Amino acid sequence: GEDVEQSLFLSVREGDSSVINCTYTDSSSTYLYWYKQEPGAGLQLLTYIFSNMDMKQDQRLTVLLNKKDKHLSLRIADTQTGDSAIYFCAESLLYNFNKFYFGSGTKLNVKP
Amino acid sequence: NAGVTQTPKFRVLKTGQSMTLLCAQDMNHEYMYWYRQDPGMGLRLIHYSVGEGTTAKGEVPDGYNVSRLKKQNFLLGLESAAPSQTSVYFCASSYSTGQNSPLHFGNGTRLTVT
Numbered sequence: 001g002e003d004v005e006q007s008l009f010l011s012v013r014e015g016d017s018s019v020i021n022c023t024y025t026d027s028s029s030t031y032l033y034w035y036k037q038e039p040g041a042g043l044q045l046l047t048y049i050f051s052n053m054d055m056k057q058d059q060r061l062t063v064l065l066n067k068k069d070k071h072l073s074l075r076i077a078d079t080q081t082g083d084s085a086i087y088f089c090a091e092s093l094l095y096n097f098n099k100f101y102f103g104s105g106t107k108l109n110v111k112p
Numbered sequence: 113n114a115g116v117t118q119t120p121k122f123r124v125l126k127t128g129q130s131m132t133l134l135c136a137q138d139m140n141h142e143y144m145y146w147y148r149q150d151p152g153m154g155l156r157l158i159h160y161s162v163g164e165g166t167t168a169k170g171e172v173p174d175g176y177n178v179s180r181l182k183k184q185n186f187l188l189g190l191e192s193a194a195p196s197q198t199s200v201y202f203c204a205s206s207y208s209t210g211q212n213s214p215l216h217f218g219n220g221t222r223l224t225v226t
Contacts, residue, residue, distance in 0.1 A: 033214055040219075040220075041219050042116070042202055042217035042218050042219045043155075043204075044217070045216070048214060050212070090215075099157075100215060102155045105154055
């Protein structure tokens with residue numbers, strides 16, 4: 001199957017920027033998504049980017065896509081303690097829109 | 113709208129017991145999915161359905177069965193539970209048409225098999 005990889009942990013101080021990285025292997029990705037999972041809850045869609053875009057900004061969130069390197073990142077500006085959660089990247093593929101491949105998730109810890 | 117609702121939230125089973133997890137969505141979505149989440153392994157697709165009356169195997173289907181008798185409901189069954197099925201189970205749904213059809217998730221069912 002497709003391989004989506006993320007680092008497992010990230011720790012930042014409140015007010016700093018967080019950058020969560022993701023790499024994927026299938027170049028036929030159409031949409032790439034970022035989901036947030038808070039303790040005891042399901043995954044909540046944060047943002048997404050279409051594969052023909054390089055960047056998307058949504059308030060404190062910036063998504064960067066480097067198609068050549070198959071690298072996706074999520075930058076959270078002015079990180080708050082409420083941003084502490086697990087962040088998953090996921091891709092859907094050109095030939096099967098409704099199959100999703102998830103990374104193993106990055107646990108973001110925001111220290112006061 | 114409630115979105116995607118899963119019941120129960122928690123369950124403890126003994127090895128060999130059976131149970132059914134229920135997922136209901138009120139968004140008129142065609143596609144529904146069952147995932148399991150295990151530490152360090154992300155989400156793995158168990159089974160999915162592209163419409164009422166249809167089901168298909170995902171990545172890790174063994175030991176599970178599913179049914180989609182009504183469009184809004186997707187049931188996951190464990191006929192004979194094993195400790196390896198201890199996990200958090202998530203149901204999700206999405207539209208069938210259009211290229212951008214993100215998954216909408218329920219809050220999960222935490223299952224422990226002893």
